Amino acid sequence: MTRDNYRDIELAQLRRLEFASLVEGTTLLFLLVIAVPLKHLYGWPTGVRFMGPVHGLAFFAYLWFTVQTVTGGGWRMCEIARVVICAFIPFGAFFNRTLLSRKMASIRNGKKS
Template identity: 50%
Template sequence: MASVGHSHEYNQLTVMRIASFLEGTTLLVLLGIAVPLKHIAGYPVATSIVGPVHGLAFLFYFWVLVQTISGGGWSRRQVLWMMLAAMIPFGGFFNERSVARRQAALLGEA
């Protein structure tokens, strides 16, 4: 396990991974299921339900992102990637893997 000095960062990275996965999942559900149901099947309630859920997941992601990067040690490129990852399909999943690698490296330092 991470040392006491790294435990807060490790825990924050865990929350970031969860936020990334949640944001990525809700974006795919919105774009892959709800929007087609609205426009192809004429079922607009799908976006009325999934849209706000994704909106909350998106806000949660950025709230966690601000907390995560405020700890320092992130390059501008990494921060930009993490911001853009929330806006492209599958980006949240790639970001989750990237954060997992950083978490693993943190464990290697302990």
């Protein structure tokens, strides 16, 4: 396998992680901002019954893509911790975009960050 192939694989993994991060963050916000208030303020638990499992799946997919991506190497422990911790914080997934964008730019430029 050539160096370009490895670079393309790394970029694809980072794009998948970025997408999974956005999906996970969005489902968490829907759950916290829409579904939970509807349940507690208006007695409508259907939103939580639907969004809870959707967010759970998105969360586990995000963790899976995180493990796949960081095992490729080139990640510092503080970056790994940041990516994982951001999954537990509302809007945290959106803060990951800067880190992931920086990593993708570094790979495109031929450097490891």
